[in-house]
Amino acid sequence: MSGENEIQEERNNEEQYRNWKQNIPFMYEICINHQNNWPSLTVCWLNELEIDQNDNELHRLVVATQTNNQEQDYIKLLKVATPKQINEQLDYTLLNNIWKTQAVGKVQEELQIPVEVEINRIRQSPNDQYILAAQAGDGEVGIYDLSRQSKVQALKGQMKEGYGLSWNLYNYGQLLSASYDHKIYHWDSFTGQLIKQYNFHSAEVEDICWHPQDPNIFISCSDDKTFAICDIRTNQGVTIQQEAHSQEINCAQFNHFQSNLFATGSNDAQIKMFDINKPEEDIHTFSNHEDAIYSLQWSPHQRNLLASGSVDTKIVVWDYYKIGNEIKAEDEKDGPSELLFYHGGHRSKVNDLSWNINHKNLFASVEQEKNILQIWKIQPQLWEEDENDEYIKSLV
Numbered sequence: 532m533s534g535e536n537e538i539q540e541e542r543n544n545e546e547q548y549r550n551w552k553q554n555i556p557f558m559y560e561i562c563i564n565h566q567n568n569w570p571s572l573t574v575c576w577l578n579e580l581e582i583d584q585n586d587n588e589l590h591r592l593v594v595a596t597q598t599n600n601q602e603q604d605y606i607k608l609l610k611v612a613t614p615k616q617i618n619e620q621l622d623y624t625l626l627n628n629i630w631k632t633q634a635v636g637k638v639q640e641e642l643q644i645p646v647e648v649e650i651n652r653i654r655q656s657p658n659d660q661y662i663l664a665a666q667a668g669d670g671e672v673g674i675y676d677l678s679r680q681s682k683v684q685a686l687k688g689q690m691k692e693g694y695g696l697s698w699n700l701y702n703y704g705q706l707l708s709a710s711y712d713h714k715i716y717h718w719d720s721f722t723g724q725l726i727k728q729y730n731f732h733s734a735e736v737e738d739i740c741w742h743p744q745d746p747n748i749f750i751s752c753s754d755d756k757t758f759a760i761c762d763i764r765t766n767q768g769v770t771i772q773q774e775a776h777s778q779e780i781n782c783a784q785f786n787h788f789q790s791n792l793f794a795t796g797s798n799d800a801q802i803k804m805f806d807i808n809k810p811e812e813d814i815h816t817f818s819n820h821e822d823a824i825y826s827l828q829w830s831p832h833q834r835n836l837l838a839s840g841s842v843d844t845k846i847v848v849w850d851y852y853k854i855g856n857e858i859k860a861e862d863e864k865d866g867p868s869e870l871l872f873y874h875g876g877h878r879s880k881v882n883d884l885s886w887n888i889n890h891k892n893l894f895a896s897v898e899q900e901k902n903i904l905q906i907w908k909i910q911p912q913l914w915e916e917d918e919n920d921e922y923i924k925s926l927v
Contacts, residue, residue, distance in 0.1 A: 644675060879900035
C-alpha cells in the first residue's frame with residue numbers, strides 16, 4: 532500500500548470512529564472506555580458476581596500487560612460496577628459517554644500479579660473462581676491463584692509459545708494448550724504432569740476447545756488450514772481432520788447450548804459454522820469482516836449468537852437464526868441478514884473478547900495499539916430472538 536493510500540485509509544478509519552462515538556447513546560446501554568498503561572493480548576470476565584452497597588453489580592475481569600520487555604509485566608485483576616437494571620431514572624450519560632469517570636462504570640485495578648514473561652492468553656478454571664491458566668510468551672503455561680496472588684504451578688514442555696487454552700468442564704484440573712510447535716498438550720494442572728501430547732497438525736496450532744458435554748472430545752485448529760475433531764480415548768487422538776478454509780485457521784469454538792455446532796475463524800476473513808456429526812461441509816459461512824479473524828466466542832446466554840473479533844478493528848455479533856431472512860435493498864450495504872451488530876469502538880486489531888456469563892450480553896474487548904479495554908452492552912431492542920425460523924431449524 533502506498534503512503535498516500537495509507538493516509539487516506541487512516542482518515543477513513545478516524546471518520547468511522549467519530550461517527551461511532553457520536554452514535555453511542557443510540558447503540559449501547561453500557562459503553563465504558565478504559566485506558567491501560569500497556570496493551571493486553573487477552574481479556575477474560577471472571578465467573579463471579581457481587582452486589583455492592585448501592586445495589587450495583589460488581590464484576591471482575593483479568594487482563595495482562597504486553598510491555599515488550601520495557602517494564603515488569605503483570606496479570607491485572609480489574610473490577611467495574613454496573614447497575615443491575617438500566618431504567619428511565621438512571622442518568623444515561625454515566626454509561627453511554629465513554630469519557631465519563633463516575634463511580635458507576637469506572638474500571639478500577641484491584642490487584643496485579645508479576646509475571647516473568649508477557650502473557651498471551653488467560654482463561655479461568657470453570658471449577659475454581661480463583662484459578663487461572665495463562666499461556667506465556669516463552670511456551671510455559673502457568674497456573675495462578677488469585678487468592679494467593681501468585682503462580683502455583685508451572686506446566687513445562689511446550690517448545691514454543693501459543694494462545695489456545697481450554698479447561699475441561701468435567702475432569703477437574705485437566706487443561707489443553709495449543710502451541711506454535713505444532714503440538715497440543717493435555718495437562719493435569721494439579722500435579723503439573725503432561726497427560727498426553729498430540730502431533731497431528733503440520734503447522735502452528737492456534738486454538739483448542741473441549742466439548743461442552745463430552746469430556747473426551749475436543750477440537751483444534753491450525754495454520755495448516757484444518758480443524759481436527761479429537762477423542763482422547765483413541766491412540767492418536769484425531770478422529771476427523773478437515774481442511775476448512777483457504778488460509779490459516781486462528782480460532783475454533785463449540786456452541787455452549789447446541790454442542791454439535793462449532794465455528795471456525797480464519798485469515799481469509801470468514802467464519803464457518805459446522806455440525807460435528809457431518810463436518811465435511813460447513814452449514815453456513817459468515818462473511819463481512821475485511822481482515823483476519825482472531826477471536827470467536829459463542830454467547831453463554833443464547834444459542835444463536837456468536838461474536839467475532841478481527842484485525843479489521845471490528846467486533847461483529849452474528850445471529851444464526853436470521854440466516855436467509857429477507858433484507859431491504861437499502862439495508863444490503865449494512866451486511867447480510869445474520870449480521871446483528873458491529874462494535875466499531877476499537878481502532879486497531881482486536882486481540883481478544885470476552886462475553887460475561889453473569890450479565891446478559893455484556894462484553895469486554897481489548898485492542899493491540901491503543902491500550903484500550905472496552906466494556907459494552909448493546910441496547911436490548913437489538914437482541915430480539917426469533918426461535919421460529921424454520922429455515923435455520925432445518926439446518927441445525
